[in-house]
Amino acid sequence: MLINPLATTEREDPRITRTRNLLIEALNELMGEKSFESITVSEIAERATLNRATFYAHFQDKFSLLEYSIRSLVRTQLHAELSADPGLTEMIEKMLRVVCGLLEGYEKHCPAPRGQMQALSEKQIKDEIYTLLLQRLETSKPNRPQQASVQQTAMVTSWAIYGAAFQWSQQSKRQPVAELVRQVLPLITANLQAYLPIKPEPLASPRRAAAGRAPSGLLSYNLRLHPQFL
Amino acid sequence: MLINPLATTEREDPRITRTRNLLIEALNELMGEKSFESITVSEIAERATLNRATFYAHFQDKFSLLEYSIRSLVRTQLHAELSADPGLTEMIEKMLRVVCGLLEGYEKHCPAPRGQMQALSEKQIKDEIYTLLLQRLETSKPNRPQQASVQQTAMVTSWAIYGAAFQWSQQSKRQPVAELVRQVLPLITANLQAYLPIKPEPLASPRRAAAGRAPSGLLSYNLRLHPQFL
DNA sequence: TTGTATAAACAACACTTGTAGTGTATGCTA
DNA sequence: TAGCATACACTACAAGTGTTGTTTATACAA
Secondary structure (H helix, E strand, O other): OOOOOOOOOOOOOHHHHHHHHHHHHHHHHHHHHOOHHHOOHHHHHHHOOOOHHHHHHHOOOHHHHHHHHHHHHHHHHHHHHHOOOOOHHHHHHHHHHHHHHHHHHHHHHOOOOOHHHHHHHHHHHHHHHHHHHHHHHHHOOOOOOOOOOHHHHHHHHHHHHHHHHHHHHHOOOOOOHHHHHHHHHHHHHHHHHHHOOOOOOOOOOHHHHHHOOOOOOHHHOOOOOOHHHO | OOOOOOOOOOOOOHHHHHHHHHHHHHHHHHHHHOOHHHOOHHHHHHHOOOOHHHHHHHOOOHHHHHHHHHHHHHHHHHHHHHOOOOOHHHHHHHHHHHHHHHHHHHHHHOOOOOHHHHHHHHHHHHHHHHHHHHHHHHHOOOOOOOOOOHHHHHHHHHHHHHHHHHHHHHOOOOOOHHHHHHHHHHHHHHHHHHHOOOOOOOOOOHHHHHOOOOOOOOOOOOOOOOHHHO
């Protein structure tokens, strides 16, 4: 597995990858110890055994670094989960599960306050979901004329997915993810009925709930990149 | 009109309201001139003809100030628009219009980059929408049993509303808001059919589109507080 | 192996941040 | 109007930020 799934250039100077990985690891370590807001660039550089100026040669600020780190985690997890190219309903279900796992991971391993971090990860996660959904909707034609554009549909859906996962993560006593899926999936897929094959999913289906997979194993991807999630 | 719709204490020291308004006005002025990220606390204090220490006596940092400023704007606009206590569908339509107006206002008057600002305003807007929606759903009982909780429904809906408005604001060539409403409202209300009265809104209704109000006047509230939106 | 390109180290810079202590001005109330 | 409470001004401070210029170390190709 590539340690840097975001790399676009063919091959980059090994010093660069080394430095970036050191910075990401340093940030991940620190985020297990204290809140993101209280972490300074100086600390990150020191922990990475790098000069502070070197940090700025790679990232604009600590937010850029976190963004980069989160993005690679999200992308890896989503692609791994969706590589089987499942049906639209299953796709959304899997997305919901992945996002729940990510939010749970952050809450478990990163000391509060998490305000800035949440806002940042939210954007990265939604962007990835939106892109994947858009690709999917663009390939499958709707079986009846649609008022809304594909972009609108994908956007509303991706936000709805994240909103559901967020609501779940905010619960004081968290319900099983399978239950969340059973309750919320109809809400979300109601938007997409024109894109669903043949017979649209009924709003309440006991068989769906029974078929829900256990949410284990969600956090097992990309371990080298994000060891704090263990 | 109260200049501070967020105030909870009965009457506060006039010096406090004066100082806060000076700070808010200073921030609003500066945000018309340069990006929020590049604005410093020193600048805000200087523009407000206040000592920097006084700033910190009122707000934790510039983010808190912006949060406070945005919150009061959002709250004022939403309450003004929804004071007539309209039907659920109309309520969502009005919310969509207000959010579009807000996003348009920010984009027009605040120089990029707007990353931090967007994340902050997003949270404030969604919180307000969620609260209002939750109140509304809690009072009106669904006409058939629901899988999802009221909280889940309100959350997914509020995120969907914001997502739609956001998608609209990101378009390079922006369509009329009335058209957005016609296209997207069915997507959102599909989730809420159990809460809609009698006959659920048909997915495509030409009469709805014709009844769409012009989007003018959305930015005319709370002028004293936010003169940069003129 | 040598030469070249460039990544990283290092030091120094002006600036911002958040906080603390002290004095002054102002609003409220008796 | 006198007195109390407190909001604000002022100063100072240690720490962090973002940038620049110079030197050293490393990767890679001839």
